[in-house]
Structure formats: C-alpha cells, structure tokens
Amino acid sequence: MTLGRIEDRIKEKLASRSEKGLLRRLSPEKRGIDLSSNDYLGFARSAALRERVERKWNEYQGPLGAGGARLISGDSELYHELEREIAEFHQAPAALIFNSGYDANIGLFASIAGRNDTVIYDELVHASIRDGIRLSNAASYSFRHNDISDLEKKCRLAKGSLFVVVESVYSMDGDLAPLEELASFCERPGAALIVDEAHATGVFGERGEGLVQKLGLESKIFARVHTFGKALGIHGAAVLGSSELKSFLVNFARSFIYTTALPAHSLISVWCAYDLLKEEPTVINLLWERLMAFSTALASHGIEYSSTSPIHAIYFPGNETARAVAAAAQNAGFDIRAILSPTVPAGKERLRVCVHAFNSEDELKGAAKLLGEVKKSL
Ligand SMILES: Cc1ncc(COP(=O)(O)O)c(C=O)c1O
Numbered sequence: 001m002t003l004g005r006i007e008d009r010i011k012e013k014l015a016s017r018s019e020k021g022l023l024r025r026l027s028p029e030k031r032g033i034d035l036s037s038n039d040y041l042g043f044a045r046s047a048a049l050r051e052r053v054e055r056k057w058n059e060y061q062g063p064l065g066a067g068g069a070r071l072i073s074g075d076s077e078l079y080h081e082l083e084r085e086i087a088e089f090h091q092a093p094a095a096l097i098f099n100s101g102y103d104a105n106i107g108l109f110a111s112i113a114g115r116n117d118t119v120i121y122d123e124l125v126h127a128s129i130r131d132g133i134r135l136s137n138a139a140s141y142s143f144r145h146n147d148i149s150d151l152e153k154k155c156r157l158a159k160g161s162l163f164v165v166v167e168s169v170y171s172m173d174g175d176l177a178p179l180e181e182l183a184s185f186c187e188r189p190g191a192a193l194i195v196d197e198a199h200a201t202g203v204f205g206e207r208g209e210g211l212v213q214k215l216g217l218e219s220k221i222f223a224r225v226h227t228f229g230k231a232l233g234i235h236g237a238a239v240l241g242s243s244e245l246k247s248f249l250v251n252f253a254r255s256f257i258y259t260t261a262l263p264a265h266s267l268i269s270v271w272c273a274y275d276l277l278k279e280e281p282t283v284i285n286l287l288w289e290r291l292m293a294f295s296t297a298l299a300s301h302g303i304e305y306s307s308t309s310p311i312h313a314i315y316f317p318g319n320e321t322a323r324a325v326a327a328a329a330q331n332a333g334f335d336i337r338a339i340l341s342p343t344v345p346a347g348k349e350r351l352r353v354c355v356h357a358f359n360s361e362d363e364l365k366g367a368a369k370l371l372g373e374v375k376k377s378l
Helices: 003-019 047-059 070-074 077-089 101-112 127-136 148-155 179-185 243-252 264-279 282-300 319-331 361-377
Strands: 094-098 118-122 139-143 162-167 191-196 223-227 237-241 311-315 337-339 350-354
Touching (some): 047 264, 077 264, 094 101, 101 127, 101 243, 148 179, 162 179, 179 191, 282 311, 282 361, 319 337, 350 361
Parallel strands (some): 118 162, 162 191
Antiparallel strands (some): 311 350
C-alpha cells in the first residue's frame, strides 16, 4: 500500500467518526466542578499528599529515572519495599507493580491463560482485560453481566484451566460484582477467580483496601489488580497473588518485562498515597457521606438511584440526547461527561457522574437538580 493510500484511509476513518459525532479529541480544558474524574478521594489534588511526597522526595538520593526495565537496570530497593508494603496492606502474599492498570491486565491475562485454557469474563469488563485475553490465545467467552447462571452455562464450554474474570466495581455502571457468590462458584477444581479492583481501591474497606478485603475473600481470589491512578491519585498498578504468581509474571508478562520501570518519584508518590490511606482514612467516610447525599438529592428530583460506588450511570438514551445533556451540565458549570455508544451498548447511553469526597453538598444538589429537570423535560 502506498503512503498516499494509507493517509487516505486514515482520513476516511476519521471523517466517518466525525460524521457520526464520535470523534475523540484531546482537550486540557476543565469544564467546571469535577464530577467526571476518578480522583474519588481528591488525592490527585491533595495538599497533604503533596507535602508528604515532597518530604520523602527531598530525602531521596537515588536516580530520577529507572534507566531500564526492572530485569535489567531498573530495579531498586524502593520497588521491593513498596511491593512489600502493598502486599501487607492488601493482605496478599505478594505484589508486583506494573506501570499502569492497562499494562497489569495485558501482562496478567496474556501470560496466565495458555492456549489450552479458558477465560470467562463478565460482558462489562474493561478494555484492558479484553485486550489481555485476546493476546493470550486461550478460548474465551463472556457471560451476562453479574449473571451467575449464565456463567455456569458458559463454564460447560470450558477446557483446561478456567479463569473467571470480574471487576469489583464496574467502571461505566458503578455497580458491584457479587463477589461472595463468585468466590464460592470458583471453589470448583481447576477454576481461578481474578478480580480487577481498579475502582474499589481507596473506596471500600476501612482504609480503602478494596471490596475483596471488605468481604474477607482474600484467600479465595487467585489474583487481584489494584490501580494507583484512580482513588490513589497517582499512576501505576499492582497485581496481588502468590509469590509463585509474582515470579511467573516476572518471567512471562511481556508488559512487565519489556518496558522501562517507573521513575522513583512515581513510586514515592504511590507509597505516600498508601500512607495517607492508612493514617487519614476518614476521607473515605466523607466520600460515602457525599454519595448518600447525591442519591438523596437525585431522588428529590425524580431520579431514583441507589449509589453503590462513586460512579453513577444516569441514562439518557441516544448519543444526541446524552451529548446534549452533558453540554447543558457543562454550561451550568458541572464537568459531567456523556458515555456514548459504541463505548456502551446502543440505548444505554448515559452520563457517568463521579462523586468525590471534595464535592460539596451544594454542588451535588445543584447537579442533581439540573439532571432531574432535564429528565423531566425530555
Ligand atoms: C476496571 C479498570 N481496569 C483497569 C483500568 C486501567 O487502569 P490504568 O488507568 O491504570 O491504566 C481501568 C481504567 O480506566 C479500569 O477502569
């Protein structure tokens, strides 16, 4: 294919997205009161966290950058100590840090599920899990969202080792997986449950340990993925599991092996974020108070919604409608984003409203009033 033809194809694809109103664009502009980020506890903007990081950073004498992959020159005592801290915090035998949640899922699934194995995943799992499964060459099937009887049905198709994959909190819907039932289901021989705790980290459990620990299920889960870029306000992720799993990933997870390790500043920042969770967990209670305040305000404006996590999916079916409601919210000073199809199924277009510990009750009441009024007017 000539360069001209490749460029024509790129232009055609962009034009087709643009015609459908689905062209994604980068924009540094903030669109009002934050009701869209995953910074649930406000750590990304926390003066207390910044202070801790600066203090620890000033004491640090090592190199800025890792200078290579961990298996070559990029490893450090800092990495090892932080992994021990994270494993202890999450009551897991071992933790392995990846550069992002995306890398963690890609590396975990592509390596752990072999050609003769089967992965069965909830139909709403994140793209990083799907991409990892695709790279694995294992047989894979999705099951209906949170439907254990459909999972059971799909399991009849399984061969080899069986990996069942769920998120504790679903990133676009904000609802929870039935982890206790899933854990009992996976007690059958040859089955392993993997839980992505990206949106539960910092939110569930007294110190934000996640939903698995809140329910006391640590010993029943084969692997957990915790990310540091959401409630912890930084970046990166850890896979928790046995020390054999850790060693396996060090040997076979390509997104771990073939990439430059994180710089020291990131590791120090993640460490300080965990320290803040341990030492000042009251912010988690504040987050839950705000969640309750938001569902009460929504109900008073005719939207019945029972918050199970900071993520609220408020349906406004149709891409045009969802986009128009998001624009109205932004014009009124609320940074609320629409999630359109095909990211979510047609007919399930929505506003994804994320509530944070730092949102005031007045802000939440204002947003609920606006959404309620728009819904009534449609
Ligand atoms: C459930 C889930 N897993 C993994 C990721 C990826 O994490 P990261 O942003 O650290 O790459 C996300 C990010 O949105 C997510 O929602």
